[in-house]
Every structure is written in C-alpha cells, then in structure tokens.
Amino acid sequence: MDLVPKQEQHKEEEEKEEEKESMIVAEHSNRANFGHGGSGRSEIKEVDFFSTGGARRRTDDDDDGDGEDGNREASGAPGRGNTTVNTALDLLTTGAATPVNGEEGTAAGAASDQKEAATVEGELRQAGEENRRLRRMLDDLTRSYRALYHQLIQAQQQQQASGAANSMLPAATVPAGLQFVDPCMAPAMRAAAAHDGGDRGDSDGGSGSAGEAEHQNNGRSSAQQDGSGTPERDENAERAEAPLRRVRVSVRARSEAPMISDGCQWRKYGQKMAKGNPCPRAYYRCTMATGCPVRKQVQRCAEDKAVLITTYEGTHSHQLPPAAAAMAKTTSAAAAMFLSGPAASRDAGALFAGHHVAAPAPLFQSYPYASAAMGATLSASAPFPTITLDLTHPPPALAAGLLPHHPPALPAMPFLMYGDFPAAHRPAAAVPPQPTTVSLGMMDARNRSALETMTAAITSDPNFTTALAAALSTIIGGGGEAAPRSGAGANGDGNSGSGGTEPSATAAAAGARETALHALLQRLHDSRQ
DNA sequence: CGACTTTGACCGGCGC
C-alpha cells in the first residue's frame, strides 16, 4: 500500500510521464502491459510476437514478405530474422520507387532507370535467394533440434521403464517430497477438466496425462472420475490437499513495472505486508475464465527493490489467449528443458519441488547444468515447494563464456519446436505412476549443449521474463502441456516423423542415468533421515 | 454502472 494518496500519486505519475518517456520506450516491451489499474485489460495485446514470428517463419515457405509483420512484432527479440525483415522492407521500398522514377524520366533518364531497375531486380532476386537459404538453415536447425529432443525423450522413457521395473526403488522408499507430484497435479487436472466440462480439445487430448495423474492418485481421484466435479467441489478437494498440491514457481526478474506481463488477465484481490520485507505483496487471481484457480503473488525483493518476484500457483482452467499460449509454448520448452524430465512439461514444479524438499544440494550437484544455466534454485524454507528462476543474472554459461556467441537464428529454435514438444512426445502409458523417477534423468553432453544453447538464446531475449512468466503459469499445473498441445494444433505441425534415435547410445545413456538416479535417490533418502 | 483496486477483517496453519 502506498502512503501517497492515489490522486496525488496519479498527478506525480503524469508529471513524470514525460520525463520518463524515453526510458519507457527502452523498456516498453515489458512495461506496456503492466500496471495495476485496469492492467489486465490491455495486457493481452502485446504478447504474441513469439508465436506469430515463430509460426510464420515455420509455416511460410514462400517469400511473400510475410516477415514484415512477424518482425515488427518481434522487435523485442534481437537478431531474430532481422535480416529477412530489413531486406524485405528495403526491397519493397526500392522496387516501388523504381517505376515512379521511370515514368517521369527523359530518354536518358529512362535508360538509366532501366539499368537501375535491372540492378534492383538482381538485388531482389539475390535477397530472395538469401531468404530461402536462411529459411532452409532455419528448417535444418529446427529439424535437428526436434531430433535431438526426440532422442532425449526416448532416453528418458527408457529410463522410466527400467526404473519402474527396478524393484530397488519401491514406492515406500521414495522420499516423501517426491510424492508431491501426483497430488499436486491431479487436482489441477481435475480442476481443469471440471471447468472445461470436457469440451476443450486440450482436456481430451490430455486425457492420457490426466489419467496418469489420476492413477498416481491411487483412487483418490475416483471421486472426480464420476464427472460430477463442480468447481466448488474441486475447490474443496484442493483445499483438502492443499499442503500437497501447493507447488509454486517463482520468477525473479529485474523490472520497474509493478507486475510482469504474461498475457493473462489478473485481478488483484489482496495485498499484505509480508514479514521481513518492506514491500507489500500483492495477490492476483486469473480472471480470464470464471473459476480459474491460478493465482500469483507479486512482490519486490527486500534486498534489491529492482527485482520483482512473481510467484505462480495453480492451473489455468481455460485456454490461454494466443498471445499467452504462444509465449508459454515458447518458454515452456526452456523450462521443461531446465527441468529435464519427460513429465516436466506437465508437472515441472511438482517434480522439482519434491526433489527439493528432500535434498536440494544433492539435486543440484546432479543437475549442474539445469540449475546453473537457468539460475534456478529451490526453496526449502518456503511454506510450499517453490521453484525459483532467477533471471536477474545472466546464465553462468554465458557469463563463463561457454557460449560466446549464438547465431541470430538460434533464438528462434525453441519457438519452432513446440508443436511437438512434450505432450506429443510422451505416450500416456510411458509415464509411470512413479514420478520420482521421471525427472531425474541426467543430461548427457548433447542435451547439456542444447540446454545451454537454448538458455543462452532465450535469456538473451529481452522478453524472456515476460514469456517465461506466461510459460510458468501454464507449466505449473498442466498448462505446460496444454500449451504445447494447443501449439501443435495451432501450428498444425504435430510430431509426426520426428527424427530417428540411436538405440545403443540411448540405452547406455539410460543406464548411466539410472545409476545416477539410484545414487541420487539414496542421497535424497539419506538426507531425510 | 460495472469492473477493478484498496484495505481491514477473518480464517487456518504452524510454532512455541
């Protein structure tokens, strides 16, 4: 709560507005959707550049100047297709200007114009070829990326299979924290199903996942399976399971705005002074659909007030707007990669939270890249398991010079592969009712490299914070799977024919992972003693 | 007038 009266505050803001204009422009992409007052309304507008740019770039095979829109929208994303855009614009301009000159010219002028036109035409053709070449490169990168991810998924599935068959890891030995996963997710799924009434493609499409969650629930979900789950009922169920359900994802990012924009509509319903922090904590709930259970808390960091901490909790019971969904798609892969588990897209928060509750340090010893690259930490002291993604520092990989450069095309990669990201690649039956084994896959060199590349690419995007927020709000409880699924529908790409695999290498990797997994579980178990 | 924010009250969990 500000001590300054609102009107006075408003005046001050108006006065400051002009001086700040230049600053605002600099951070416009973040700021435009922000603000408490009626913030929700206008927020949706700005966000969909990821999808538009990415989708277009992927779907448009012809050079029809489509890059113009996509890149205008993507102005916040440095290096993404700038070449294409600028080239197109220049060419169009030049081409348009040519006939005008030609019309008014004398004979000599006409000759020179003709020559000029020929030159321009040549340049145009050259640029067109360049465009096509770049698109091919982009396609290649996308293909190889999909193949790589496919291999990762397969390896993890193998690991799950072996893990399930391995009697060394009975459920009884699983650290309690790890068991957070299913209760966390099942209510969320149920909530989504209840709110959607099953008319949503995503819900049906995700029946496998929901089914997994319900199976994992060991019959607790049977009450919901009768299809009579009303929102009130779900709410009760959620409250009953609150201690287990509450898994949060927190994003720390530097921002002067009162709230980071994530493409969703939020309504403030409370504000409290939290202990140990002079800055108030604001509570928002998603208002994009009546009864959407997603909530978020926004608070400034006590140590550094420039750092905005946004904490998401819950599962959207509705489809995200294209803008938010697109960004969710964009970043959910990054987060999923960070979480590095086949179920990560579905219940990333739950998985990590469970691990963390058990033993954070051993976890991150085993997850050096995930934790380091994304600046992620897990809070044990929090009342609920909380993943914290610290975006206030450059990823270590970048800082250490591991990724001294990343081609401009790379940032587009994550945006292009979501059509077939996690859900599509994850057969429902492949996810065992033992989430404990799911997310512990160790990253091999290739995956590490991919992760670092993605991290570098994504975090270099000034809109990453915004995008990540959108992703997290969906990842936390099923949105992460909804987004890619919807993305598959929107992009029409599906996952058909994704690359081949290397069985032997995969099996070896799975074996190594399993060994490491066992060691890790043992340490988790020991740490709880 | 409806939607939203503000803000004090209320509730439940948790530690002592």
Next chain:
DNA sequence: GCGCCGGTCAAAGTCG
C-alpha cells in the same frame, strides 16, 4: 491454548 503469519474475503472506494 495462544499468538504470529500468510492467504483470502468482502465491503467500500475509485475509475472509465
């Protein structure tokens, strides 16, 4: 049992 604290509710105020 009591008090603290985080989270939510809901009435009142604000705004467009």
